[in-house]
Amino acid sequence: MMPQEYRDFFVAAAGATGALTGLLFVALSLSPRRAAGPAGGTWFRTRASAALLVFTDALVLSLAALVPGVALGWWSAAGGVGVLAFALAALRVREEGRQGAAGRPYGLAAGLLCIVVFEIWAGVRLLRAPSDLGAVRVLCYLVVADLIFGVAQAWELASMRDTGLITSLRLLVRGEETGPAAVAQRVSDDPEDERPPGG
Template sequence: MIPEEYREFFVAAAGAAGALIGLLFVAVSVFPEHARQTTTRVQFQSRASAALLVFTNALVISLAGLVPGVSLGWWAVIAGGTVVMFALGTARLVVEAARRREARGDSVWLVVGLLVIGGFEVYAGRRLVTAFDPGALQTLNYVVIGDLVYGISRAWQLVGLRNTGLWSSLLLIAGRDRGLGD
């Protein structure tokens, strides 16, 4: 059972996740040529898929948290396990694409981010399955926030197919733009 003080958080997170999913569909439809080009296909598909996955993850956990009397433990374990499995599948896809020289091997951070999110979610869910743990519920709330932030960063990368992280931004400012990458 989720305490009432978390209700507003889950309502806000569910609304934000739903809106971001809609915007992601717009971003994907604006640049369909990136999904077809050999040089950008893997980056585009993995980023779009990762963004959709974490937005959906945030939406599902938030909606499940609004169901009266529900225990979020199993929801979190299953959703977190799904994120981890997707991360492993993405790692395999990126490695295969790098071998065929269709993509650079820079997508390791995409996989690492998903593994961190999924790992914390499974951890919090496992703690909630055994007994209600306010610390685990708070961890799960931070996972939902992380889902939204991570999804936004991946969706933003779809627009220009470039890394928007701190390191690559500093390289760009310094005039050492590395082009496509993660």
């Protein structure tokens, strides 16, 4: 039986996750057309998928925790495996990054792998002892981490730029724009792009 204080948390988390997922779909529908272009298409799709994945993970965990008598450990372990599969797949993706150079989303995968470690660990503990409140508390923090991670990815989608710590510091120090938005801007500023077709 889930203690009442944890039930209240999961009820609030499920509501917040549902609202954020809806806002993510709004952000995707209002995204600039350049998101589908060669400078940002793969970057955009990878982060949109990552945001939807962590929001779905948080929502499923929150709703499963509210089902009476549910084995929350199985839900947690299964969610961790799903996030792990996406993180490994993301490492195989080559994205257009700084100055148009293709790179891999290592930061994105690292964040997802951190979520995976704690989610599977909590799931295994709950499978061994379903009343382990320490593991339930870890899942609460994990849901919060899912929401923070998802909001960060959604913010990158809305602004079409990398908002990570290193990139933000680089922007403050050098005034240097990075990410698909900057790539698209450099491409549009290239005089050769203004040539008529066949010219």
